Amino acid sequence: MGSLQPRMEIDDCLFTHVEPWLDPHKVEDLWYFNGPPDSPAKLARSFSAVPNRIVFLGHFHHWSLATPYGLTPWRGESLVSLDDSLRRLVVVHAICDGKCALFDTQSNDLIPFGEA
Numbered sequence: 135m136g137s138l139q140p141r142m143e144i145d146d147c148l149f150t151h152v153e154p155w156l157d158p159h160k161v162e163d164l165w166y167f168n169g170p171p172d173s174p175a176k177l178a179r180s181f182s183a184v185p186n187r188i189v190f191l192g193h194f195h196h197w198s199l200a201t202p203y204g205l206t207p208w209r210g211e212s213l214v215s216l217d218d219s220l221r222r223l224v225v226v227h228a229i230c231d232g233k234c235a236l237f238d239t240q241s242n243d244l245i246p247f248g249e250a
Contacts, residue, residue, distance in 0.1 A: 145239040148186040152193050155183035170194045171223060172205060180223055188222045190237070197233070197246065198225035210235075210246040217242055 140158030141150045148154060153171055156163040171180050171191075180189065181202050197210030201220045208214050210233065216222050224244065227233030233248035 143186065146187040147190065147237070147239065148184055148188070149190045151191065153180050153183070153191060154186075154189050155179050167193075170196070170198060170225060171200065172198070174204065177202065177204065177223065181221060186221075187218070188216055188224065188237075190224045190226055192226055192228065194225050195228040195231060196225060197227050199223070210248075213243055213245050215241070215243050 141148060143149070150158055152158055152164060152166065153176075156166055158164060169176070171177050177200050197208070199206045199208040199214065200223045203220075210227055216224075216237075224235075226235050227246070227248065231248070233246070235247060236245045237243070238245075
């Protein structure tokens with residue numbers, strides 16, 4: 135566990151447990167909870183915190199997909215292609231609940247696993 139990093143970047147994607155404006159090195163930020171990033175203000179705060187094209191989060195134990203313009207209706211029920219035209223914020227459901235996802239950085243396909 136001591137070698138785990140709080141954030142990882144691959145091909146313009148950021149993978150982090152908490153919202154990108156929080157400091158994953160601070161324990162109080164790891165447990166911060168003011169609801170999911172589901173309002174225009176909360177989404178703007180996350181998108182403005184980092185330049186990455188796609189930000190993947192955990193923490194909320196549900197599926198969610200957003201652009202800078204708002205939430206999309208996707209809730210982990212099917213594959214979704216994250217084309218290059220918009221930035222995305224993806225909340226990936228919890229592995230402890232039997233959910234996970236695979237993201238192909240070449241095709242931009244996000245494939246959820248586990249029942250939606």
